[in-house]
Amino acid sequence: MAEKNHTILTEFFFITFTEHPELGLPLFLFFLGLYVITLLGNSGMVFLICTDSKLSTPMYFFLSHLASVDICYSSAITPQVLAILLKQGLVVSYECCAAQFFFSTFLGATDCYLLAAMAYDRYVAVCQPLLHMTIMTKKTCVVLAAASYAAALFAATVRTAAAFTLSFCGDNQIDFVFCDLPPLLKLTCGDSSTQELVIVVFAIFVIPACMVVILVSYLFIFRAILLIPSAGGRAKTFSTCASHIMAVSLFFGTLIFMYVRSNEGNSLQEDRIVSMMYTIIIPMLNPLIYSLRNKEVKEAMRKALRNAKFFRRDLG
Template identity: 55%
Template sequence: MAGNGTAVTEFILLGFQRWAELQTGLFFVFLLLYLINLGGNLGVMALVQSDPRLQTPMYFFLSHLSFLDICYASVIVPQLLETLRNDKGTVTFERCATQFFFFTLCASAECFLLAVMAYDRYVAVCKPLLYASAMTPQARLGLVAGAYGGAAVNSVVRTGCTFSISFCKSNHVDFFFCDLPPLLKLACSETRPRERLIYLLAFLVIATSVSVILVSYLFILRAILKIRSAGGKAKTFSTCASHISAVVLFFGTLIFIYLKGNMGKSLWEDKIVSVFYTVVIPMLNPLIYSLRNKEVKEALKRALGRMKVSRVE
């Protein structure tokens, strides 16, 4: 443990020590969830890449969402498994900062990408005649690059602000990865100016993304209400249902964990919610898009059919 006046050079992640008797069981649960995540998201990416009918802007963005979900979980879960296996995990200051950087990068990029996907649905539903000219390959790449670029800027600033703080109270982090609230508890210098900037950035990322999503879906809803046939309304809405489910799951938990105020008063509550959005949601996204999207299900059937034919031959 670091004493007063001694700079922290490594952190000890305490993880779920309070559930010591469940450590082994939790290890295998999280390992299974991670493997499902890898299998599901890699499967979606392979399906989009191999099926000509999925070579559309919507599925181009979906493949990037799957890529982010893999990266997102891969930043957190291996460290979590190591912590569960050893009852605690030791990370160097540099490794902790690196994990924080990539975690912030993936989370921010997913926020922006979900907003981009909402805009894509808006153009498809409300401006169908302009869709092909608006969502050219160059435009798709530009939107994705903008999502990654904005996330990178946010990640650099947040990481710089966080790890320029002096840590000397202790090196025991009562969490399962290097996240902001438990790290702030270890600070021995004034953190309020940096905290304000960090949370302002989080608010701007979430508020900007949610605003784009809400405005896009308000226009989509208005367009759906103008459709006279019930079948037409259902068909149009079905193209957005998977994305809406992913948005509600991701932003609901993200807003709760970062903007609920007085964070850290219930650290166990924070841990459970953090597990949900860092481990569970990345695993659920491919299932949501597979089960609720007719085109993905049909593409999966075609892929399985080709596999059966190749085995027979």
């Protein structure tokens, strides 16, 4: 029994996450549709921000990066989900699993840091409106974005190194949608306390740290909003933050829900659903959140459609 438990794994087998094989094709088409919408929506958002001068503000600068990261984030996960559904299972090498783990961690952490940077921008815009463009210069925005990528890269490197110095042995089946920490920990053997401690310590510098920045920023924002004398002024100011609040609530809410539930030993079926929320569903929803609740984006979309119509007319 001991020898069997210490057979070193060189590949992982992802079993299909539906007990009904006949649902494989409908689910494949469903997730393929979500993926296409994600690519089109986020690419469209980046295009609008890059081509419309009215969207050349700090908030949209960060939003363009968020949309780009969401494209990559979804692309790191969804194709594997599609392959699992289409083939009724998928064999993934140790190296490919480590690469997916690294990129999903890096992109997820970048999302967290960018949302925190956007919260700081909203704080400056609401609490110090006269100094907003002086404080949030193009250089400051570039530095904050670069710091987000650098911090995420460091966190992903340490987390991946810690996770993949664990000893994986025994059963190589993973009943999950991608190489994430909770299912991998179920395959470990031997003492993994040191690696798990490193993973936890560096996780604190991502989700909790970003949440502190966001919460503190919004405490000051809400305080400033409450000091506005008119109800109309309060509503108008709050509306500038509404999309960001919704995006933050969805993303951080599902992340926290995922890891709290995993630690409490809840079913993998529930964990799969929650993981799909923050890796597949939320990247699709973000452009909708920021476009449907934003006058500037809707105006840019109308302008782009008019230009496209005129271009087709000229070609005709």
